Amino acid sequence: MTDNSSAQRVSTISNKRGFQMRKAAIYIFSFIFAGAVALAPAPAKKVTIEQMATAIATAYEAKTLSKLDAEHPLLDKVKIIIEHSLAEDKAKDRFEIKEFKTLEQVEKWLKKRERDEDIPGRVSQPLLRCKNGFCTYDFAGGILHNQLYLKKIAYGYRNGQPYIKTIYLLDGD
Numbered sequence: 001m002t003d004n005s006s007a008q009r010v011s012t013i014s015n016k017r018g019f020q021m022r023k024a025a026i027y028i029f030s031f032i033f034a035g036a037v038a039l040a041p042a043p044a045k046k047v048t049i050e051q052m053a054t055a056i057a058t059a060y061e062a063k064t065l066s067k068l069d070a071e072h073p074l075l076d077k078v079k080i081i082i083e084h085s086l087a088e089d090k091a092k093d094r095f096e097i098k099e100f101k102t103l104e105q106v107e108k109w110l111k112k113r114e115r116d117e118d119i120p121g122r123v124s125q126p127l128l129r130c131k132n133g134f135c136t137y138d139f140a141g142g143i144l145h146n147q148l149y150l151k152k153i154a155y156g157y158r159n160g161q162p163y164i165k166t167i168y169l170l171d172g173d
Helices: 002-039 049-062 065-071 103-113
Strands: 078-084 095-100 121-124 127-131 134-137 147-158 161-171
Touching: 049 065, 049 121, 049 127, 049 134, 049 147, 049 161, 065 103, 078 103, 095 103
Parallel strands: 078 161, 121 147
Antiparallel strands: 078 095, 127 134, 134 147, 147 161
16 A cells, blocks of 8 residues: 555655646746737837828938838838939930948938039929839929939838838939
């Protein structure tokens, strides 16, 4: 009988220890999960693509694109394509293409391209529409020399939020 009662005691002790280990594991997991939830970033404010396109146009003209990095983070990189209006259709230098990781880098690059203060000037026309992955601006009034126009924006969606893929600019040359 001693062997049996010893085995029962060992079994009872093992069960208690196993229960205590499971209980400790649950507490630890709960603590880690609660900490992760508390440290998780707040969900981004829902923004429509039209709101984003308007914000980009406003910041582009004001030369404050860098301020949009926090509000509208880029998915990966943003491509900038400048079309030179005076170049021949098949000319190699008709399009100037660059990629950047932040809008702050875009802003610095655009400022370096300025010949004199505010030349070329930055202009955005009224937003015409956002459809099929592109936001276009109204150029019904034509363009002027020494101006760099916001022509269109290519966008996509991720997790229900719009993001910018490419910004197209038109150089009035």
